[in-house]
Amino acid sequence: xxxxxxxxxxxxxxxxxxxxxxxxxxxxxxxxxxxxxxxxxxxxxxxxxxxxxxxxxxxxxxxxxxxxxxxxxxxxxxxxxxxxxx
Numbered sequence: 001x002x003x004x005x006x007x008x009x010x011x012x013x014x015x016x017x018x019x020x021x022x023x024x025x026x027x028x029x030x031x032x033x034x035x036x037x038x039x040x041x042x043x044x045x046x047x048x049x050x051x052x053x054x055x056x057x058x059x060x061x062x063x064x065x066x067x068x069x070x071x072x073x074x075x076x077x078x079x080x081x082x083x084x085x086x
Contacts (some may be wrong), residue, residue: 002027003080007072009065012038015076019084023050025077033069041070050077 002018012033018026028042045053054074062068 001080001084003076003083005076005079007069007076009067010062010069010072012069012072015073017073017076017080019050019077019080023081023084024048025050025053028073030069030073038069041073045073050081054078 001020002016004014004016006014010033012030014031016027016029018028020026025045025048028045030038030042041057045057054077056074057070058074058078060068060070060074
């Protein structure tokens with residue numbers, strides 16, 4: 001399943017994540033934000049169970065912001081898994 005969402009409070013404008021039936025991240029595309037960092041995050045999470053990515057990324061802050069692109073990805077993954085289970 002591919003889930004598209006708009007992150008809030010960060011530089012990136014859109015995230016598209018594909019999660020298979022076993023909850024493994026197959027693909028991540030991010031529009032906007034710090035290109036190199038987000039390509040790196042994408043390379044690291046592809047092949048990882050979504051639950052593990054959530055555990056590792058949730059709560060990360062960017063400077064003085066209460067969130068970050070990794071945190072927004074974790075929140076988007078949570079929503080995607082909830083939608084997938086429904």
